[in-house]
Amino acid sequence: MAQIGSFALLLALACSAYCVVAGIVAIVRKREFAVPLAETARRAGIATFALVFLAALILVLAAFENDFSIAYIFHHSNRDLPAPYKFATLWSGQEGSLLFWSLLLSAYGLVLRLRYKTDVRLFAGASVVIAVVQLFFLLLLTFAARPFALIQGSLPADGNGLNPLLQYPEMVIHPPMLYLGYVGFTVPFAFGLGALAMRYPGERWIHITRRWTMVTWGFLTCGIFLGAHWAYSVLGWGGYWGWDPVENASLMPWLTGTAFLHSVMMQEKRGMLKMWNIWLVFATFWLAILGTFLTRSGIISSVHAFAQSSIGDWFAWFLAITLIAFVVFFLRNKSQLRSDHTLESLVSRESSFLFNNLLFVLLCFTVLWGTWFPKISELVQGNKVTVGAPFYNRVAIPVALLLLILTAVGPLLAWRKTSLESLQRNFLWPAIGAIVVGVFLMITPQSWGSPFGLKPWQDISYFYSLMAIALSVLVTLTVASEFYRGGRVIAKHALQPLFPSMVQLMHRNTRRYGGYVVHFGVVVVIIGFAGAAFNQDTEQEMGYGDKMSIGPYTLVCRSYTEDDAANYASQWAVLDVYKSGKQVDTMTPERRFYKASRQTSTMPDIRSNLDEDLYLVFEGLNPANGHPILKAHLNPLVMWIWIGVWIMLIGTVLALIPNARALVRVPVPARLGPAHAEPAVAGD
Amino acid sequence: MLRRRHLLSKLGVRGCNTVQVAALSAAAFLLLGAGNPATRFSEIGHQMMCICGCNQILLECNHVGCPASDGMRTELMASLTRGDSDSLVEQSFVQKYGPTVLADPTRDGFDRAAYIVPSVALILGFSLIVLVIRAWKNHPAPAVANGQRPLYGAVLEQFRAQVRKETNL
Numbered sequence: 128m129a130q131i132g133s134f135a136l137l138l139a140l141a142c143s144a145y146c147v148v149a150g151i152v153a154i155v156r157k158r159e160f161a162v163p164l165a166e167t168a169r170r171a172g173i174a175t176f177a178l179v180f181l182a183a184l185i186l187v188l189a190a191f192e193n194d195f196s197i198a199y200i201f202h203h204s205n206r207d208l209p210a211p212y213k214f215a216t217l218w219s220g221q222e223g224s225l226l227f228w229s230l231l232l233s234a235y236g237l238v239l240r241l242r243y244k245t246d247v248r249l250f251a252g253a254s255v256v257i258a259v260v261q262l263f264f265l266l267l268l269t270f271a272a273r274p275f276a277l278i279q280g281s282l283p284a285d286g287n288g289l290n291p292l293l294q295y296p297e298m299v300i301h302p303p304m305l306y307l308g309y310v311g312f313t314v315p316f317a318f319g320l321g322a323l324a325m326r327y328p329g330e331r332w333i334h335i336t337r338r339w340t341m342v343t344w345g346f347l348t349c350g351i352f353l354g355a356h357w358a359y360s361v362l363g364w365g366g367y368w369g370w371d372p373v374e375n376a377s378l379m380p381w382l383t384g385t386a387f388l389h390s391v392m393m394q395e396k397r398g399m400l401k402m403w404n405i406w407l408v409f410a411t412f413w414l415a416i417l418g419t420f421l422t423r424s425g426i427i428s429s430v431h432a433f434a435q436s437s438i439g440d441w442f443a444w445f446l447a448i449t450l451i452a453f454v455v456f457f458l459r460n461k462s463q464l465r466s467d468h469t470l471e472s473l474v475s476r477e478s479s480f481l482f483n484n485l486l487f488v489l490l491c492f493t494v495l496w497g498t499w500f501p502k503i504s505e506l507v508q509g510n511k512v513t514v515g516a517p518f519y520n521r522v523a524i525p526v527a528l529l530l531l532i533l534t535a536v537g538p539l540l541a542w543r544k545t546s547l548e549s550l551q552r553n554f555l556w557p558a559i560g561a562i563v564v565g566v567f568l569m570i571t572p573q574s575w576g577s578p579f580g581l582k583p584w585q586d587i588s589y590f591y592s593l594m595a596i597a598l599s600v601l602v603t604l605t606v607a608s609e610f611y612r613g614g615r616v617i618a619k620h621a622l623q624p625l626f627p628s629m630v631q632l633m634h635r636n637t638r639r640y641g642g643y644v645v646h647f648g649v650v651v652v653i654i655g656f657a658g659a660a661f662n663q664d665t666e667q668e669m670g671y672g673d674k675m676s677i678g679p680y681t682l683v684c685r686s687y688t689e690d691d692a693a694n695y696a697s698q699w700a701v702l703d704v705y706k707s708g709k710q711v712d713t714m715t716p717e718r719r720f721y722k723a724s725r726q727t728s729t730m731p732d733i734r735s736n737l738d739e740d741l742y743l744v745f746e747g748l749n750p751a752n753g754h755p756i757l758k759a760h761l762n763p764l765v766m767w768i769w770i771g772v773w774i775m776l777i778g779t780v781l782a783l784i785p786n787a788r789a790l791v792r793v794p795v796p797a798r799l800g801p802a803h804a805e806p807a808v809a810g811d
Numbered sequence: 812m813l814r815r816r817h818l819l820s821k822l823g824v825r826g827c828n829t830v831q832v833a834a835l836s837a838a839a840f841l842l843l844g845a846g847n848p849a850t851r852f853s854e855i856g857h858q859m860m861c862i863c864g865c866n867q868i869l870l871e872c873n874h875v876g877c878p879a880s881d882g883m884r885t886e887l888m889a890s891l892t893r894g895d896s897d898s899l900v901e902q903s904f905v906q907k908y909g910p911t912v913l914a915d916p917t918r919d920g921f922d923r924a925a926y927i928v929p930s931v932a933l934i935l936g937f938s939l940i941v942l943v944i945r946a947w948k949n950h951p952a953p954a955v956a957n958g959q960r961p962l963y964g965a966v967l968e969q970f971r972a973q974v975r976k977e978t979n980l
Contacts, residue, residue, distance in 0.1 A: 364871045371866060469947035478944055485936045493929045500916065500925050508921045513860050515914035516868065522929050729873070744873060758873060 129275040132185040139178035140265040146171040150255035172240045176233035183230045190216040195283045198276045205288035205723035207693040218302040222274035229264040231310040252321025271438045288723025301353035308347025309415040314339045316412035324456045345779040352772040363729030363744045365760035370519045375498045376418030383411040386487035398467025472544035479537040486530045531598040535605045557604035565597035577661035577763035588660040595657040599650035606643045634787040641782025651771030658764025666758040678761040681705040687755045695719040700755045716745035739763040848891040
């Protein structure tokens with residue numbers, strides 16, 4: 128089987144190389160053989176997908192058949208590993224995850240090559256760029272990180288098993304989502320670079336990649352938050368985001384990708400920011416590759432990183448080559464990227480997008496700077512420093528709050544120019560609402576629980592929380608007012624109730640109103656983050672009947688015991704949870720010892736509700752008396768984060784739905800002249 | 812100085828005392844709890860890293876039998892109970908465990924660059940955008956393909972007002 132897998136990868140490498148060479152020749156040499164040559168390149172690209180798929184299938188089958196002659200399967204699987212995790216073996220190690228990356232890239236390439244009739248020339252250019260990236264990954268798989276390398280010596284009876292931290296249901300879907308996001312940004316980059324290299328006129332590539340970008344962004348968002356939820360549910364330190372370099376690596380392309388999703392609207396609607404957009408899409412792709420370099424080179428220490436290996440050099444070279452190639456194409460063809468219009472006013476949608484982009488890029492730069500600063504410090508002053516959560520909280524939170532202000536103001540601004548009078552009119556009530564909520568949070572008693580009784584002068588984190596919640600209210604009210612005002616216009620003209628009018632409004636411009644739903648999801652997530660200022664924790668040894676108190680809860684240890692399963696042995700405690708003297712739950716935090724890998728892992732028990740999470744960790748046994756040591760965390764508002772993510776994803780899906788045809792038409796007076804006689808449509 | 816005298820003469824002695832009392836009360840209120848060892852333990856413990864290699868904040872390290880965190884926590888509590896200042900505690904930890912024990916860069920030497928660079932980038936970015944917007948605003952209107960001139964100024968405002976009125980927005 129291993130030989131078939133290796134051979135499939137070798138053939139895929141050849142097909143990919145052919146796709147690149149034939150594709151370039153077909154584009155450059157516009158002779159009669161160019162069309163059939165381009166067609167062979169396209170088919171070679173499709174064949175690449177089939178071959179990489181075959182290789183991935185063989186690796187998964189090898190995991191299910193416990194073929195420990197393959198070193199990768201020996202290192203990342205074992206006989207008693209449950210079936211879903213055997214499937215996840217594909218992306219649980221270095222070689223497999225690179226194969227998985229290659230598979231996803233070839234799948235995106237397949238879709239692109241099947242839809243080539245949309246715009247044959249532009250798709251041919253994008254296909255070549257994708258094939259170049261594919262070629263790089265296949266070179267890695269063939270020469271540097273071979274997934275089908277065989278074990279030397281005698282065949283082992285069982286494998287080392289999957290890393291215990293990865294034996295969690297979310298880990299079966301988190302990496303694919305993240306990779307779909309990372310790899311997906313190759314597509315808009317490929318179209319952008321293809322259009323730039325071919326001096327392809329107009330905004331065609333932007334229109335084609337709009338949905339790709341949104342889908343990719345949705346996957347990346349989903350992947351990042353699945354990772355956060357996994358960290359929260361498995362790592363047992365009570366948090367969901369630790370500003371680890373690998374977490375940062377996923378955040379950076381998300382930030383530039385989000386900036387691109389906003390600024391691309393300026394190019395579509397006004398023909399502006401063409402240079403900026405091409406740089407943003409390149410930066411997003413490049414940062415996704417940089418993230419992979421970070422995780423695999425061992426250049427920056429991280430708890431998530433794969434083992435240090437030589438493939439870091441491959442990535443470094445690839446990053447350098449792509450940067451140089453992009454800069455060369457940009458300098459040669461930048462005359463193609465001149466803006467069609469200029470900005471007319473500081474108070475306009477365009478300028479809000481400019482500032483929004485600045486803040487997203489600045490946040491990305493801050494994260495990049497913080498991630499690399501230990502290395503830079505080592506180079507400059509000879510000693511490493513740590514750049515942990517306190518740094519990012521200090522530097523990134525104020526920028527994020529500024530972004531939140533723009534999220535509130537942006538939708539109220541019109542394209543080209545907004546009168547201060549109309550801004551004031553639209554902004555007044557949301558601002559009053561936000562101030563009222565802020566004051567209410569400050570004057571209410573703390574006994575109401577978090578986040579009530581907030582005293583922002585006591586601690587900077589309380590100040591940030593108060594600002595985050597008040598600004599979230601501001602954004603929510605501006606979004607609601609947008610729906611209300613648009614819905615009211617339709618309701619008036621269609622003589623129907625307000626709510627169906629608002630639904631109709633949304634259906635008429637799904638991208639805009641889906642975007643607002645995403646904004647609402649973001650503020651719900653932000654409210655969840657704001658709860659972190661009020662986190663509490665306590666640790667205690669718990670014998671039979673011992674009590675531990677945290678916040679409004681009292682925990683009583685009813686029992687502690689051990690168990691033995693095929694894959695792991697476990698120790699766990701049974702705790703009765705009381706609130707206001709009444710038993711509300713029984714919780715069982717657990718600690719597992721995985722036999723194959725001989726590693727331990729915590730399985731925290733989490734009691735979630737809208738107010739707070741009670742998070743219990745079984746830390747181990749006191750060797751002196753055998754009593755369990757338990758750590759309890761009280762984390763307010765965490766559930767809001769996961770709810771907010773769902774809202775963001777629903778908003779993304781809504782934004783992808785095609786617009787409905789307008790039922791209500793507002794005729795424009797004839798005096799505007801025949802050239803302007805297009806009917807104006809509410810909601811557009 | 813002159814400004815301060817002017818302010819004091821305006822307030823009078825009684826007003827001045829009131830201001831001083833208010834300032835002292837505010838300072839006392841703000842510093843309330845700052846000397847509490849438990850509060851300081853939590854604050855400083857969250858500004859340090861466990862050095863066992865787990866890359867976690869000292870007070871968040873959750874390894875039972877961790878070779879480092881228990882000892883470091885005991886050491887931190889002992890320093891605070893002794894009455895050591897925050898900077899003294901940090902210095903002693905840095906001397907013993909190296910600079911990576913601090914969870915974020917200090918404000919000394921090259922470490923300051925960690926904070927300065929993002930702030931400078933923010934200021935430069937904002938300035939650049941304002942300059943771009945100004946340049947664009949002063950830029951002549953681009954030519955339109957069919958020879959029509961885009962609407963500007965009062966005429967454009969008139970049409971905008973009309974659209975707002977007709978769509979009730």
